[in-house]
Amino acid sequence: MPRVTSADVARASGVSRTTVSYVLNGAAKPISATTRERVLAAARDLGYAPSAAARALRSGRSDLVLCVLPDWPIGAVLDALIEHLTEELCARGLLLLLHHGRDPRPLADLWRSVQPRVVVGLTPFSAEDERAMARAEVQVLTTGEHSGLVALQERTGALQVHHLAATGHRRIGYAAPDDDRVAGFAAQRLAGARAACAELGLPEPVALEVPLDAAAAARAVRTWHPDAAGAVSAVAAYNDDVALAVLAGLRAHGLRVPDDVAVVGVDDTALGRLADPPLTTVSQSVEVQAHHLAAQVIAALDGQAPPPRPEQVVHLVRRASA
Amino acid sequence: MPRVTSADVARASGVSRTTVSYVLNGAAKPISATTRERVLAAARDLGYAPSAAARALRSGRSDLVLCVLPDWPIGAVLDALIEHLTEELCARGLLLLLHHGRDPRPLADLWRSVQPRVVVGLTPFSAEDERAMARAEVQVLTTGEHSGLVALQERTGALQVHHLAATGHRRIGYAAPDDDRVAGFAAQRLAGARAACAELGLPEPVALEVPLDAAAAARAVRTWHPDAAGAVSAVAAYNDDVALAVLAGLRAHGLRVPDDVAVVGVDDTALGRLADPPLTTVSQSVEVQAHHLAAQVIAALDGQAPPPRPEQVVHLVRRASA
DNA sequence: CTGAAAGCGCTTACAG
């Protein structure tokens, strides 16, 4: 079962490959309606699909958008992102190519061989990689400080503290995740919380790792117990999941939320809303951000200026827990 | 900044392109150590990476694995899958190419132009597509009944009912998800639950949609209230998330779990474990299944027999809620 | 041990 090529289509419709190409690519060249019809019919009948490889070789660029995934689990963000990106790229005949960031091979080998239209990084690239891609005129998009996707970690932490302070809390705990892979994010959010405490004249937040496990969470939470040395009246958690672990830990000690300890999360997840009490949280607007990233990719493809950063990607959603 | 080609490497090291290719691809041909060295050094210095397009054109097959995503959100499964698949494929120099199932263009155009090593479908392909791919000798993997990834929905529902029946429940509710996109799965799980009830001589399960929203869940749950017509003593939920919504709904009515109503979920999520009470659940072993799918892809690549289906991908995890 | 040559399938100047 050999591959059907444009030569086959040409033969079947009694024209040259040139004409086939003109017809199929809607070239500016005028082609007679009868020829057009015959070529299209032949292509359809034979099930012809042009070779992406040959096309890429000829044109010097593939129909691929390379997305370099980070080393950490991105859950909801990844989901929304892939959903939007694959779909919007599809609409333009492009394909999303995923690559795992942990690959030991140099990134340069990848984009040099694949020749993608755009390279999207969910994590910043090395300065050297950035330079090399710029030199090769490869469009690059990273979700760093300026992109809006993974942005504003510090502001998130600060927002949590400001809300807790505004509701009268002074001794604040920070519940960090157990997972080393998100340690970078956690550190940035904690830094934001810390800075806010300093700014507001509050004592340093009491930071603690709280695993997503009831027993371990209960052990961790002891430190914050009203009778303990690290007593706090409120906890800012890395995200809603960690906040739910905090809730479980406090429950194990018979502490009530928000009366004994207030809790504020991040992400505005459905399960945070279903908790008892429903979580007060900072929304990072995953949907908005995923859409924005997709829009950035599209703009980059079209050589247009990047779209304006969405307003207010981070905002507080007040519910019962704080 | 024109592309660096094997010709450049050949020129820089004073040999022919043939020799460059032999060295870089570790051909069976013996090449003198000095030549080898010179070629490798030149390749490194020039930042040479072979063109994937040219290679694919030459060999007739790309280094891509095409993954067709379904129309529904797959959350944890997608996460685990992409994580494992990108990583394991990376290790073999392959790349994961994502495609959105909702694309209106025929799937055939895609695999014909891309010429992937394997096509993985997270949802079954049409019979016509299957046939065409088979004819073109394209390796296909679907996660249907036989694959283990999305398998055994009915068994999952049945397992929930068997557990509830074993703990003395006779009137059982089924909490279906709100999301149309997973309606297929939900129907299969419910069918399994229904069959189990019939087999055990229990009345039909009382099926209800329970949204992931506290107020809506509370409304839905009224039907199951001990004083209502649809009264049940236990609920099997589509998954842990829905089970948490059921918990929230029951809580709103002052009903206690498991004393007034027992609840069993599916997925064994971290947040289900953190709930109050911790959820009894059916584990579908996402990790195991993702790994199995990756193993299937690898086996298909190597032309080996598919790996044995993992034992017991579905099992009950007993905790406090049922 | 190394090189000259063909050919994968496409598109696009260039000629008619």
Place this chain on the structure above:
DNA sequence: CTGAAAGCGCTTACAG
């Protein structure tokens, strides 16, 4: 309006 020809970058028989 249509076609013959070149060339994108690679690998691999085939000759030396």
